Amino acid sequence: MILETDNPSILSSIKQIFAKSKKVEFWDSLPESQKEEILKGIEEIENGDTVGYEEFMKKHR
Template sequence: MIINIQAEKIELAKMLLNTNDPEIIQSIKQIFKRESSTDFWDDLTTEQQAEINQGISEIENGDLVDFDSFMAKHR
């Protein structure tokens, strides 16, 4: 099923403009706030964050292995 995103957005805007229900409006605001404040980093464990930071540090220090060399060791 292909969704025309622009048409869906227009339909939602019409529905929002036609409602006088403050609970619906507040619910929609909460959805947008929740979506805009979610950062995947916050969902990672401290161990995962440490591993990512270590990888970044290794890259910055030039401690790299090219893909083919890495794969050759694991075949």
């Protein structure tokens, strides 16, 4: 039905519905500082620079 209509009012209404329902990607909604921290954490994990749970907890108890 959408493809068969030439009514600008209907097409405009449909366009508004799609624009409202468009999801924002989580990553794109983050500030650059948070993206940098996340990427840094991923890099540390990939490089094996991690601490076990028990060791971490000993320092913070």
